[in-house]
Amino acid sequence: MSRGKYVVISVPADGEFYIGKSKVALADISERVRALTGKEAPDERIVFVKGEPSVKYETLSLVISQVKDADVSRIGIVPNKKNVR
DSSP, X not given: OOTTOOEXXXXXXXXXXXXXXXXXXXXXXHHHHXXXXXXXXXXXXXXXXXXXXXXXXXXXXXXXXXXXHTTOOEEEEEEOGGGOO
């Protein structure tokens, strides 16, 4: 990662998680995020969680918990606007 870069975790449905275009298991999110952000200072590590409207809050909460376990404190939630009416 370089300045201005970030990691995006997509959650298209409960139980489905992607970092970029790669599907990952919930238990592996922390390790993958740590690998992608490890060279950055903790205050420069940025992760966005993009969830579909049908995804349960509990699922997003589990993802956020995994991200926090990777020593990331800058976490944003991004709604999928194209499906929201």
